[in-house]
Amino acid sequence: MNSVRILFFARLRETLPQAELEWPWASPGSVGDLKAQLRAQGDAWAALDGNILCAVNQTMVKLDAIVQPGDEVAFFPPVTGG
Amino acid sequence: MNSVRILFFARLRETLPQAELEWPWASPGSVGDLKAQLRAQGDAWAALDGNILCAVNQTMVKLDAIVQPGDEVAFFPPVTGG
């Protein structure tokens, strides 16, 4: 496995060019690195700049958390359920 | 009206010689005075010495509250409902 699966939800899902994607990821790196790579694709990805939360393998993490190849990574706005 | 109606509840009701009574009360005086008069009837009334609550006309009051002739006065242990 040399990629990660990325999911977006809610406003991000509607705003970004893709709702989900596979992203090349051959070795461990931080959530912050991954987010920066996505953002570097262009201004269509500017929605990632705001207050965005991240979950790795369905657990909420901070930007310095490590993403392994094969992980499921999700980006989404602050949650509003309940 | 020159008396008050007195009620006892729970442990007091079972322990004292009477569960309720009319007591001569011709002019205003404190709950503490009334309680002392009842207690002065003898050791059968010693249960009044403990931690006893009082309500005058069905509102909880302190010992310095004034009792008027005609009032309904109740003495009872700390409550344990709910």
Next chain:
Amino acid sequence: MAVRVQTNDFSVSDEYAALVHNNTADGAVVSFVGRMRDMNLGSTVHGLLLEHYPGMTEKALADLEDHARQRWALGHVSIIHRVGEFRAADQIVWVGVTSPHRGDAFAACEYIMDTLKTTAPFWKKELTKDGARWVDARDEDTQRAERWQ
């Protein structure tokens, strides 16, 4: 709504339905049910007698509702306290509160229960294998009630 003191049982389902009937303003509904436990202070309790001060109980519960309404933004409030004889798992008390705000609903419901425990004239007598005994008031209940003052 209303406060009620009664010997007969109440239906949680009916009480909940009454709280939310025609109510589209309140997003939060918090309810408390107090039930008879089968254990207390180490002895097995097989029955409970609940005595009250008729008249004052209704007044004390109505006062609780009034005080809660002065303090929080509440929609509907209902308080039911049963008296008489109980067996294990019987329902004793119901407090239901609705509010536009979750925090208000939780606070008001807990305030009503905590304050009821120290100000409403109900007394429990437990029936155990060693006989009947009046339940003593607990310091913890006094402390919980004082948090709201």
Next chain:
Amino acid sequence: MAVRVQTNDFSVSDEYAALVHNNTADGAVVSFVGRMRDMNLGSTVHGLLLEHYPGMTEKALADLEDHARQRWALGHVSIIHRVGEFRAADQIVWVGVTSPHRGDAFAACEYIMDTLKTTAPFWKKELTKDGARWVDARDEDTQRAERWQ
């Protein structure tokens, strides 16, 4: 008990019955129901869409139950969160908790709701006469959740 994420409605009556079935140990039952309000931020809301992250939602709710159990003495806990489309007064979320202790039941139920609001991956989109709008997270919810840390 269980946590559930579902599109269909739940019955408060059935959920309450499940909490107390064969349960004579827990004297306290606290429940919360979150319902759709017809007003928010001054606008009339006629519908609501609730999106979630399938898989993570169930995990987040199960974690909430675990954390609550580590902190308080709880009997049964049930958490249900619906997703999909809602109209005014529809039920959205249920949290039911039983405990031998009233204080534990209130605290755990409120903790679960407060923490759910900031950690479980659900998102609301309101339908108003001016169109659809994603609901923004509220500072108040963050502050309420932080009280428990």
